[in-house]
Amino acid sequence: MVGSLLTKSDFSTTPLPASNLRELGVDRVGDARVLLIEDSSFARKTITAILSNYGFDNLRCAADGAEGVRMAIEWSPEVIITDLFMPVKSGFDVCKDLRRLPEFHETPIIVQTSSDTPALRGDVFEAGASDLITKPINARELLSRLIVHLERIRLIDSLKAYRNQMREELDAAKAMQMELLPADNLIAQLEQTYPARFAWHSQPCQGLAGDIWDVRALDENSIRLWAADFTGHGVRSALNTFRLNTFVRTREVNPNQSPEDWLASLNVFLCDVLPLGQFATLLCCDIDFAAGKVKFASAGAPEPVLRRAGRHELIDISGMPIGISKRAEFGVTVRDMGPGDSIFAYSDALTETPSADDPLFTPENLVCSLDALTCDLASKPARLLSRLMEVSEKGLDDDLTLVFVEWQEGAREEV
Amino acid sequence: MDLTTEHQGNQFTAFLSGQLKYQDNTEFRRLIEEINAAKVRNCVFDLSQLTAIDSAGLGMLVIASDNSETHGWEIVLRGVKGQVRKVLDLSRFDKLMTVIPDPSGE
The missing domain is CATH 3.40.50.2300 (Response regulator)
Structure with missing residues (x-):
């Protein structure tokens, strides 16, 4: 028309x-x-x-x-x-x-x-x-x-x-960040060298994470496991994980440096590079398979769990997060550890889901839940994760890290 | 976070309730500026109605502590309990500022 x-x-x-x-x-x-x-x-x-x-x-x-x-x-x-x-x-x-x-x-x-x-x-x-x-x-x-x-x-x-x-x-940044975490071949190598077995799960809540963890050989008898969680999540926290990783990796491992002194050195570094208000909580565990001891040092990290003779207990350890004040001092807690025992380190997403004031796992009932978790080590992270997902339908609000390290039974004499 | 404030002479009190989280960043910074401008000697953060704090919330307290040093006021956290108390204990914030637990002992 x-x-x-x-x-x-x-x-x-x-x-x-x-x-x-x-x-x-x-x-x-x-x-x-x-x-x-x-x-x-x-x-x-x-x-x-x-x-x-x-x-x-x-x-x-x-x-x-x-x-x-x-x-x-x-x-x-x-x-x-x-x-x-x-x-x-x-x-x-x-x-x-x-x-x-x-x-x-x-x-x-x-x-x-x-x-x-x-x-x-x-x-x-x-x-x-x-x-x-x-x-x-x-x-x-x-x-x-x-x-x-x-x-x-x-x-x-x-x-x-x-x-x-x-x-x-x-996606590219996420792939780079995944490379910061211990590679499968490194874990396999540690499991061959030491009587240790690992099971872990890392999950960013927004593509990139403010959580990072690592495990390294200290000397022929000991390993150092550490897990850090930077304030916030997403890109800004993720960039801080790269900073910390670079600092840690570019320094030679000193087996004589105690975990609390190691934390102090990280603290000084982060105080120099982080803007005011940003910091990280960090847990360090040095396991000495020859002495049968584990040393814990913490910078405000959630209390780790030690399983000793089949029973789980929270390790009561505290410390100021790193990157806040150069005056911060860190303590150390030493415990006996032997074959069959294990350590569990985790980020606060585990104890603050679905909400910080009413979580599924308080630190106290986490211990009971771990006592009841009788599956094999490799399945434990997934079991905890599935319980968390049941109470957080929309996904987690924070980055999640779960790391178990177990002293293999019957392997002590191999050290 | 919900916030109310009182200012009398040399004393400033900020009553924080709900949860102190990353989203409260802007409002919290405004609060710190208000305290600085009030030129008081003491500032009490009353946390008795605060049910939870996350790491970003701790970061804001660090910023408050830094401002208190540069602007010459004392910072006191009062009435801390529950998850807030656990987090402050774990992070040894008593080394940075005066932390007074809630008398109920929670």
Whole structure:
């Protein structure tokens, strides 16, 4: 159907309004690919004239619905303007055909029609149209709607691209962070050298974690296990785990340095590099398989659990988190340990889920739960995790680290 | 966190209730500025209605402690109990500021 009501002002030489969404990646819209599907050559000429007058110079036309669908598939227009009643294929079918294709799920389709009843409007939108304008075409209305749809679709594209880029970068960063944790071959090597077995689980709550743990040989008889948790979670805390890891790895292991002195050296380093208000809690356990002793030093970490002769107990140890004050001092607690005994270190997500003031595991009932957890060592982290997930349907609010190290029974004489 | 404050002469009291978490960062910093501006000698953080604190909350207390040193006011945490007390004990915050447990002994 033909129809156009043009006034002199429709052909003013006003340039296309500059987009105010430039910062979000939406720049000028005049270069947009616009497909016009219209059977009337007069209407095609009129609309083409209107749009080119406003600076749209990338316009293609189809004379019926079938040609329009074909051109849309070949050319991937950013916006489609279509008439409703046309030979071969109607505007309804153009909408339905294109919406069936995933690449056209979000393409704006503006339908123009001269009959405007509520029922028809409903049918048009149900067929998949994004917008509807009535004939006779008002040039400025057409322009305004075109720009709104173009800006919207370009904004969505720009946000999608940004999100994808962020996801890729976070995935890469996450892979780098996983490399900070003990590799399987390192664990296997330690399990061959010492009478120790490990079972662990690390889970960031937001892609990147503020938790980190490691285990290293101190000398031929002893190993050092440590687990740290930086304030907050996400990117900022994760960057701090890299700082700490670099500091620890670039210093030679000194088997004569006690765990509390080691904590003090980390504290001085973090006090120098961390901004005010950021810090880490850290637990250090040095296990000496020859002496049958374990030394614990803590910087505000959740109290570790020692299983001794089949019974679990919390190790009552405290200390100021590292990175707060250079005046902080750290103590040490020494316990006997032997074959069959084990140590459990964990981050506070375990004892603060689903909420810190009403957790599933308080430190005290964690001990009872561990007494009752009679499965093999390798299954323990997963068993605890599944219990946590039962009470936190939306996932954890904080990064989770669970590390068990067990002195293998009957292996003492191998040391 | 919910917050109410009292300021009388040289004494400033901040009553914190609910949970002190990362989301309270902005409001807590504003509170510290308010205390600095009040030019008081003592500031009591009444935590008797505070049910939980996370590591970011501890970080805010560290910032408060730092400000108290630079602006010359004493910081006292009063009425600590429950999870808040456990976390402060574990982190030895008594070395940084005066910590007075709730008399109920929770």
